[in-house]
Amino acid sequence: MKVGIVQFPGTNCEYDTQHAFAALGCETQILWHKEETIPAGTDLVVVAGGFSYGDxxxxxxIAKMSPIMKALKVYAENGGKVLGICNGFQVLTETGLLPGALKRNEGLHFISRHHHLKVVSNTNDFLRRCNVNDVVNIPIAHHDGNFYIDAEGLKELYANEQVLLKYTDAKGNIDNPNGSVDSIAGICNKNKNVFGLMPHPERAMEALLGSDDGRAMLEGFIHA
Structure with missing residues (x-):
């Protein structure tokens, strides 16, 4: 499997992401933001976390106006798979590839810790290796992770099984760290080929570092 990883000025999770997919046996390539095409044969493009253009x-x-994003929109519209993690999720909502928006955390503080998530839907390539209601422990690190969508948009997300993950405690009870609507931590588009989440599965690949729950999440793309 060939994975492209988008790198903007200010991105800081591209090499974590590269390490994670390489550990799963994937071929990886860093895609600089000024590139105008997605390499042929790319199976998945990841928009990695960080602070693109300093936020x-x-x-x-600003990232949404980069040449690589124009190419990425075409790639996604043609059915290519895209994953946005943290800042990548923010970029995808800005470009319109995902619905909603990410606002400043409700408590106005940067949050950096492990947090539990419950799997809401697995009828997609991203979470197909997980079971509905599974609870995973994944790091979060964000200042603008408060997912917002209006009531009509929220209704559509549920109707189309686009809500993928919710913030919970270890028992699966709602535990919302940032004020996100309905405690939503991750979504996908209607065609289920573009995915976004604020937590960092690429940082949860080894139990030694606190959790390896991210492996099953990312493996979904490989076993699709």
Missing amino acids: YLRSGA
């Missing part, structure tokens, strides 16, 4: 204006607002 000036707002998170992802």
